[in-house]
Every structure is written in structure tokens, then in C-alpha cells.
Amino acid sequence: VSRIARRIGHLDMDAFYAAVEQMDHPAYRGRPVIVCGLGPRGVVSTASYEARTYGIHSAMPTAVARKRCPDGVYVSPRFDRYREFSQVVRRILGSYSPVVETISLDEAFFDLTRHGAGYGTAARVAREIKRRVQSETRLTCSVGVAPNRYLAKLGSELDKPDGFLVIQPDQVQGMLDPLPVGRIWGVGEVTERRLHGLGLLRMRDIRLAPMDLLQREFGEHGQRLQELACGIDDTPLQRAAESRSISREATYTFDVTHPDEIEGEIRALAREVAEQLQHQSLLCRVVRVKIRYPDFRTLTRQLRLTVATDAEQLIEAYAAHLVRERVTLDERGVRLIGVGVGDLSQPSARQLPLFGDPR
DNA sequence: TCTGGGGTCCTAGGACCC
DNA sequence: TCTGGGGTCCTAGGACCC
Numbered sequence: 128v129s130r131i132a133r134r135i136g137h138l139d140m141d142a143f144y145a146a147v148e149q150m151d152h153p154a155y156r157g158r159p160v161i162v163c164g165l166g167p168r169g170v171v172s173t174a175s176y177e178a179r180t181y182g183i184h185s186a187m188p189t190a191v192a193r194k195r196c197p198d199g200v201y202v203s204p205r206f207d208r209y210r211e212f213s214q215v216v217r218r219i220l221g222s223y224s225p226v227v228e229t230i231s232l233d234e235a236f237f238d239l240t241r242h243g244a245g246y247g248t249a250a251r252v253a254r255e256i257k258r259r260v261q262s263e264t265r266l267t268c269s270v271g272v273a274p275n276r277y278l279a280k281l282g283s284e285l286d287k288p289d290g291f292l293v294i295q296p297d298q299v300q301g302m303l304d305p306l307p308v309g310r311i312w313g314v315g316e317v318t319e320r321r322l323h324g325l326g327l328l329r330m331r332d333i334r335l336a337p338m339d340l341l342q343r344e345f346g347e348h349g350q351r352l353q354e355l356a357c358g359i360d361d362t363p364l365q366r367a368a369e370s371r372s373i374s375r376e377a378t379y380t381f382d383v384t385h386p387d388e389i390e391g392e393i394r395a396l397a398r399e400v401a402e403q404l405q406h407q408s409l410l411c412r413v414v415r416v417k418i419r420y421p422d423f424r425t426l427t428r429q430l431r432l433t434v435a436t437d438a439e440q441l442i443e444a445y446a447a448h449l450v451r452e453r454v455t456l457d458e459r460g461v462r463l464i465g466v467g468v469g470d471l472s473q474p475s476a477r478q479l480p481l482f483g484d485p486r
Numbered sequence: 487t488c489t490g491g492g493g494t495c496c497t498a499g500g501a502c503c504c
Numbered sequence: 505t506c507t508g509g510g511g512t513c514c515t516a517g518g519a520c521c522c
């Protein structure tokens with residue numbers, strides 16, 4: 128594969144869910160808005176910038192947020208509404224880029240390479256995209272343009288909200304070196320702690336670290352880590368791939384204690400999963416259940432089927448079997464119950480029913 | 487203050503087979 | 505009597521992302 132210099136863009140809507148709520152509800156504008164699970168076990172999806180000044184951020188328990196900002200506006204997400212805006216943005220990106228890689232409702236990568244060599248034109252086009260998104264959605268976004276995905280995303284992050292940042296190849300090292308290692312895509316809390324333990328605090332430290340140290344500590348991942356710290360990333364943009372799993376799970380306000388009730392919930396979730404499977408015309412060969420105990424210990428049990436299926440009764444029965452036979456339940460009950468299917472495939476002619484559709 | 491829901495990818499260990 | 509090497513498949517758990 129030839130390695131052609133690229134100009135990749137990344138667009139990130141600013142505090143997206145909260146911004147949509149503020150647009151739809153003028154009374155919310157200028158106030159701290161927190162889009163979150165409203166129950167006692169809910170967490171924050173998105174905090175508006177007003178809310179962030181109270182130290183509220185994504186993934187924070189709603190209870191904590193309420194404590195920090197009792198007068199905030201707390202609302203549950205309306206994904207259908209967000210999807211509408213998301214589609215507008217995607218359409219705009221699609222009119223400038225041959226391939227748009229959607230990461231989530233509020234984030235996407237796009238490719239500006241064909242607009243010409245160098246960064247002059249790419250930057251101009253990206254500016255235009257940003258302007259159009261703003262005028263067509265009335266929402267602000269942040270845009271990064273760089274030689275690859277990883278740097279483009281970093282660019283949009285470094286200059287938000289309402290940001291615009293171009294990172295050219297000769298600026299990469301100077302820009303990355305002082306950044307904390309936690310900014311590397313794929314470095315979460317655990318890896319960050321391990322890196323700190325090794326005395327590697329900034330990207331520069333990883334860039335200069337001996338490869339055998341990184342490889343000893345992180346195995347295969349070590350080399351990738353160093354590449355990212357140097358700003359190297361050759362992964363191409365990809366259109367949304369076929370999904371590899373489908374799942375439904377729920378955390379209950381009160382722990383579910385009775386085994387019959389747990390099985391009932393499992394069956395209901397299994398039916399929803401099967402429904403979606405059928406809706407997407409897919410078959411599964413793995414069924415799994417997930418249980419989280421009150422102490423947050425979490426386990427999964429899965430089983431492989433001999434033939435791929437989308438049959439509601441089968442998926443329901445296997446899920447019920449797994450939780451009955453393979454999960455230890457006691458009087459403490461469970462806080463979360465989940466059902467999922469995996470190893471998805473499209474039905475082939477061979478798998479079509481021989482004597483008509485049994486449904 | 488107490489930890490969502492939807493995903494992806496990776497690793498390790500055991501069973502099994504030749 | 506005391507234990508190979510390589511491969512595949514399956515399961516479970518964990519890190520990570522938005």
C-alpha cells in the first residue's frame with residue numbers, strides 16, 4: 128500500500144447533547160445543562176460549558192453533579208433528536224470528502240487530501256465546512272486538520288470549543304512533546320498509571336524511551352505507543368463497518384434479588400436483542416449474559432451455538448439457561464442485567480429455511 | 487459522591503487435535 | 505513412566521472509546 132501524504136479532518140460538536148437541549152429550550156441558554164441518567168444510579172453524558180465550570184464532566188455520577196450544582200438543568204438524552212443534527216453534519220462532510228468515518232453522533236473524520244497538496248486549500252475547505260455546520264445547525268463545533276486521524280482528533284480537542292487547528296507535519300513534534308501521556312488515543316486510566324510508574328509523564332518521554340522497555344512493559348502495544356507519541360498513524364479512514372455485536376443492558380434503581388425476576392428481565396432483554404437482530408437481517412452464533420453485583424463485580428457468561436440464528440425463542444432460552452445454570456446468585460441480588468449476541472453474520476442462501484419461513 | 491449503555495479490540499488459559 | 509510442539513476453537517475478563 129502506497130503511503131501518500133494525506134490531509135485528514137476531524138470534527139467534534141461542542142458539548143453536543145447539551146447544546147441541542149439549549150437550542151430547543153431557550154430558557155436553558157446560559158444555564159448549566161446536564162444531559163444524564165436521571166435515576167439515582169445515572170451518570171452524566173454531556174455537560175454544557177456552563178456546567179463544566181462547576182467541575183461537572185462526562186461519566187460523573189449524576190448524584191455527584193447534583194451536589195456540585197443543585198440549580199442545574201438535568202435532562203435525559205433524546206437520541207432521536209441528536210441523530211437529526213448528526214445527519215445534517217454528515218451530509219455536509221460527505222459533500223467535501225469521499226469517505227466519512229463516523230465515530231459517534233457528535234464526531235467524525237473526513238478526508239481533504241483530494242482538495243490539493245499542502246495545507247492551504249485543506250485549511251480553507253475545513254473552514255468552510257465549519258462555517259456551514261454552524262449556519263445549518265446553529266451549533267458550534269471544533270475542527271482539526273492534520274496528516275492523519277490521530278493528530279486531527281488531537282487538533283480538534285486542543286482548541287475547543289468553537290476551535291479550529293491545523294497541525295502541519297513540521298509542527299508535530301513540538302506540539303506533541305509537552306503533552307501528557309494521557310492524551311494519547313487508547314491510553315486510559317490504567318495505562319496512564321503504568322506509564323507514570325515508569326517515569327513516563329509526557330509524550331516526549333515515550334518518544335525517547337528505549338523500545339525494549341516499552342515492549343517489555345506493553346508487549347505488542349509498546350511500539351504502537353511510541354508511534355503515537357511521535358504522531359505516526361497510518362490507519363485509513365473507514366466507513367462504518369458491519370456491527371460485530373448487539374446488546375441490551377440495564378442498571379436497576381433497586382437491586383433485583385429474586386431469581387425469577389432476574390430471569391424475567393433476562394428474557395425481556397433477550398427479546399429486544401433478537402428483535403434488533405431481525406430488524407438488521409443478521410444472525411448470531413454467540414449468546415451472552417452479563418451480571419453486575421451490588422459490589423460492582425461484573426461477570427459474563429457466553430455460549431456458542433452450532434448454527435447461526437435470529438430466533439427470539441432460542442436466544443431467550445439460551446440466555447435464561449446461562450443465567451440459571453452458570454451464574455451464582457444470592458440474596459444480595461444484582462444491580463445490572465445484560466444480554467448480548469455476537470459472531471454476527473448475514474444469512475446466506477444455505478441458511479435460508481428449507482420449507483418456507485417458520486416465522 | 488458512587489459509579490450508564492452501547493460498542494471495539496486484545497489477551498490468556500484450557501480443551502482438543504494431529 | 506512422566507510428559508513435545510503447533511494449531512484452532514472457545515470462554516472470560518479487561519482496557520478503552522464516546
